[in-house]
Amino acid sequence: MQTQTPKAGPSEQIEPSHAGGSASGDQALEIRRPVADDGLEVYRLIADCPPLDPNSLYCNLLQCRDFADTSALAMLEGTVVGFVSGYAPPARPDTLFVWQVAVRPAARGLGLAKRVLRSILTRPRPAPLRYVQATVTASNAASWAMFRSLADSLSAPFTSELMFERERHFGGAHESEHLVTIGPIPKEKEAT
Numbered sequence: 431m432q433t434q435t436p437k438a439g440p441s442e443q444i445e446p447s448h449a450g451g452s453a454s455g456d457q458a459l460e461i462r463r464p465v466a467d468d469g470l471e472v473y474r475l476i477a478d479c480p481p482l483d484p485n486s487l488y489c490n491l492l493q494c495r496d497f498a499d500t501s502a503l504a505m506l507e508g509t510v511v512g513f514v515s516g517y518a519p520p521a522r523p524d525t526l527f528v529w530q531v532a533v534r535p536a537a538r539g540l541g542l543a544k545r546v547l548r549s550i551l552t553r554p555r556p557a558p559l560r561y562v563q564a565t566v567t568a569s570n571a572a573s574w575a576m577f578r579s580l581a582d583s584l585s586a587p588f589t590s591e592l593m594f595e596r597e598r599h600f601g602g603a604h605e606s607e608h609l610v611t612i613g614p615i616p617k618e619k620e621a622t
Contacts, residue, residue, distance in 0.1 A: 459542075461549045464494035464503040464513070471510040472503070472532075479532045490515075493529070499553070500526055502546045504537075511537040514546045523557055525613075526550060528564035531573070538572075544580050551584075551615070561613030565593055567605040574610075581612040588612055 464472065469491035476482050476490070485493075493501055493515045504512035515529040531543045551559055562580065566573045581588035593609035596602060 458506075459511075460505045461502055461546055462505075463498040464501055465498065466491055466495040468503055468510070469494045472513045472515075475510050475513055475534060476530070476532050478534060482530060482532055485530075499555075500550060502550050504533075504542055504546050506537070510534070512542045512546050514543065514550065516550065518559070522561070524559060525561040525563055526559045528562060531564075531576070541579075543576050544583065547580055548583070558615075558617075560615050561611060562615075563612075564610050565607035566590075566610050567607055569605060577610050577612065584612065584615050586612050586615045 469487065472494060473485070473487045473490045476484055494503075497515060497517050500516040500518055502514050503510060511534045513530075513532045516526050517529065519525060519527055526547075528547070531547075533542050547562070551562070562577075564573070564577060566577065578588055588610070590608045590610045592606060594600065594607040596604065596606045600606075
């Protein structure tokens with residue numbers, strides 16, 4: 431059966447001077463919902479961002495298609511420079527669980543990850559997102575800093591607790607993962 435791929439949803443156009451980058455000319459950063467056609471580029475982006483755990487290409491296609499409302503793609507001059515995948519857990523529809531954050535090495539240090547996350551949080555939804563959660567390893571200083579900065583920018587509490595243990599859950603093959611929780615997000619910071 432043939433289906434038509436929907437066009438990308440609304441996007442945020444940002445001039446480079448406001449993105450914090452050093453882009454020149456008429457370059458603009460675009461942040462938008464992903465579509466299935468973005469899956470291959472997301473897969474390639476994640477491969478270019480070690481030590482991120484790679485997903486299967488099929489998984490990235492599904493993230494772009496089925497979780498587009500809770501994911502976002504950042505593009506600069508037609509090149510994918512960032513991707514945040516997330517979902518609202520069925521038992522916690524007011525929570526954005528961030529699965530993965532990938533930013534191309536050349537675009538790091540510009541606050542792009544936080545900007546992409548905020549674009550997801552400010553999208554109109556039937557029920558507002560009041561919490562952000564993610565798991566982070568102890569050694570991932572960049573993610574800790576980004577999530578703390580996001581909590582500060584949202585004027586929301588930040589907590590963490592051990593979620594998946596190295597030996598018990600990963601059989602020693604992966605560092606322990608800590609659950610980071612931001613929220614509740616004050617009502618004036620929520621999307622309406």
